[in-house]
Amino acid sequence: MSKNLFLGLDLSTQQLKAVIIAEDGSVVHETAVNFDRDLPQYETKNGAIHGAGRGEVTSPVAMWVEAMDILLERMKKEDVELDSIMAVSGSGQQHGSVYWSNDAENLLSNLDAQNNLLSQLCPNAFSIAQSPIWQDSSTTAECEELDNAVGGSQAMADLTGSRAYERFTGPQIAKIRKTNPKGYEATARISLVSSFMPSLFMGKIAAIEMSDASGMNLMNVLTHKWDDKLLTACGGPSLRQKLGEEPAHGGTILGKVSQWWVKRWGFNPDCVVAPFTGDNPASMVSLSTLGDAILSLGTSTTLLLDIPPSHTAPARFTTSHLLAHPTSTTAFLAMLCYKNGALAREQVRASHAESHWHIFNERVEARSPGNGGYMGLYFPLIEIIPPNVHGNFFFKHGKPISEAEFPAEAHPRAILESQFLSIKARIAAILPKDAPRLRRLILTGGSSQNETIRQLAADLFGLPTYVAETKEAAGHGGALLALYAWWKEKNGGSGTFEELQDQLGGSMKLVASPHDDVTQIYDKIVDTYVSCEEQVVSLA
Template identity: 35%
Template sequence: MRPSLPPTSRASGRCARSTTLIRGGRHMALYLGIDLSTQGVKAELIDPENPAAGSGGFAVGFGADLPQYGAPEGFVPDPDPLVRAADPAMWLDAFDLLFARMRDAGAPLGEVAGISGSAQQHATVCLRECFPRVLGNLDPGKTLAEQLVPCLSRRFSPIWMDRSTARECRELEARFGDRLRRETGSPAVERFAGPQIRKFAKEAPEAYRDTAAIHLASSFFCSVLCGAPSPVDYGDGAGMNLLNLRTLVWDGEIAAFTALGLPGRLPRAVPSATIAGGLSGYFEKYGFRAGTPVAVWSGDNPGSLIGVGAGEPGIAVVSLGTSDTFFAAMRSFHTDPDGYGHVFGDPAGGFMSLICFSNGSLAREAVRKECGLSYEAFDRVTPVPESEHLLLPYFVPESTPLVLEPGAEYGFDWASAPAEERVRALLESQILSMRLHSAWQNEAFRRIRVTGGASKSAALRRIIADVFQSEVETIAVSNSAGLGAALRAANAIGGIPFDMLYGRFCAPVSVTRPDPARKARYDRMLEAYRQLEAGRSGTAAARLR
């Protein structure tokens, strides 16, 4: 029997800017959700008693707002496309800037009754022994970066886009074989924290010896808020190749093999409803109340599962962002035999499945620019006469299937095809790949909810509905990870049931219904796509190891 994950907190939110939220002559309890994504940090502030209050969220973009870090896409440029790392100093400066903007806009931060957050999964932050002492004595007269960067034993943090650990993955697979997938929910994955830590310990042994603790980005920022080291929740902890999902504790054998002494460097793994601590006095300068409860943070994908109201089985979620992800709550614990899909903890309890497609908006943007189209024109040109052109959209290294050397491959004459055909071929191929690689979940989803920046595309929503033959819904808040964090805070700290929060914040605002007449066409194209993918040299139906 698999253990049952206890329920956890949810976040949601609209952020009040200049309007103080008042009801019945008094301030009401507000809940704050924060999301650290690849390209920026966002906040959602909600009033569960008055969901319509507020006027949108607050955001800081790394490229636009912190150009001094030279990371327009959220990571440090590197000539090796397999290496992708971010500067924690940039993240910390973004947090100070975000809270300053909220304060200066009049957001009623003193009325916040609870906080939680989400962060891009798999990113690790390696810290020296001084970290707890510095956290407990943060000086509000200095910035977070000034005080905490000296605690970093590894100056830059590898993020989810990093693919430089193929050798370490092979070593883990050779040692543990299929047990890794069966018990941690995933095979050894290049971007996961375990292989990243193993590479760090091998290539920088002195820096690793100087490392007293290794946090995920989620637990690192929860620690910063609390002024003390925070645990890791099951949702994000599962993305490390280290958490045994059958026991819900770090697997001592796997962790010890990954790096010498690693078990003692990992934070405790806990249910997602755990209260990590109270808000540090450092944040009083922005108008918060010290001691405000902070629920443990989670990963952005588990957070989004809550933020779109899909914490229970039956609703799939398609997140259309820098990468595309397909995820859903699971009825039973099982893993992808092909090794592309992953299992994480569901913040509402139990488990969730997830598949990541690295060539999401990165590929869409590449084609848009190549075709010389505006964003509006890109969406407009997709309903074209229905050719059945396909391509393998590997404009950057791909996760599903694993492709370390990028290069799109075309099943038609790409160069001479008009823009309309190229755009439609890309979008249809992306969604067909999603359908192909989600089949292991053995679930006929009655509804699919879409989120992320590209979810605004009516044409893309139409393709998803027709390929999957499922209704496709959108919700009002596009920042589902930030909203999920706010809903988790309202649940864990305020005791508000998830189903009540879903009804208030996650009701669909648009529905795209499938066209049954297109089913046969897409079934035919799915088989053609399967054959095209299987024929690609070096990737035929097996993970590259």
């Protein structure tokens, strides 16, 4: 193994994963604990527990603590050189929150190396045993109240980067304060899942990192500071103290591992702890650099934009998210999330390509870019972007037509073009006018392996298109954040993440290059698509 190693942890919904990289960025070890399989006593399903209340979804915080104990035991048995780990960082499922008791700081700072974390922290370190997670949708009333407190959903998006969402941490805190006042009163500090983990490593409660704080509806996304009006609306006058200091910047160092890690597991006493971020920002760190777009073509469709610094801030919308950047104080991440991804594509494949991808691909390629003026918008699930639309809608040259008038062989190309045109239109709206042009498109998810989809994406977006060789993007991104903080300190506090990436090289494979003449065709029909979508929304 390399002399210097860097540990990235990813606490996702279903598992706790460790990814260890060497100083050159190469992955040297991976270990995981699956919650359902390895910790069945907590009776989770896919890592979560659905509560009695409508939309309530939580995870036991004790399960996460015990998973950390098991993970370290496995790493030790697998002969990982823990004393060679120079820095630790990672990622957590976004929006989830952990509630520390008044005894937590004392318990964390006085851990006995003869005993594990679970026996010393649970239950006494936590005021609330079940942590609300991103799947929770029980806070609709709190979201409405929070939006109204700042002048509406667009005002909230302008301030925090997103309108109030049920899964976001601010509305979750507001609900706990309302429905469990004793638990809230007994809470000394509140962490995100991402700041909960470095707290275990340092033996004291860690600051929340600014990119992950963007998913709380509590931070001003432009200044990276807590907003007092939102804090008061969600948690009253005590919430600022419960959240602690202002959000931490990526690439900084929070502290060193506590003596418990040194004595129990043999960690290097000089091993530093960097801020942990959310899973989406960590994936960006692993997969992209400034000016990249990541398009995840999974069950849902998610676009992440790595927006370089510019003189004007990116636009904020009620249907998208703007986040602070995990490695830069002047750059941003933008995120679009669509429900109807692979499900819609697979339905078209089933109904118009005999359920075979090779037939689907043949029918896409048999029709010219722009599909002869035919557009189809497909929403088998109630969509988020555009909001609340449901069903299939068909157009020719921007005018509505019936499905019977729509050529059967046009559906495969139509589903791809409409999904990608929706994204293309919104990229143009989000990016500042003076922002540099996007550099490349990176595809992930199941459909990223489809060569026809790769080429259509390259042509429509007009970007060279890559796929990543990294499969555990969030954990790998966490390890890179650890390396970055250590590398930056070694350089006297100077150096950008992009400079480090240049030294490491990449793990991207170019899979499609755009044809300029085809891209021009798509550029000309973006406005037509927008008109069709507006007509669909007017019917919703």
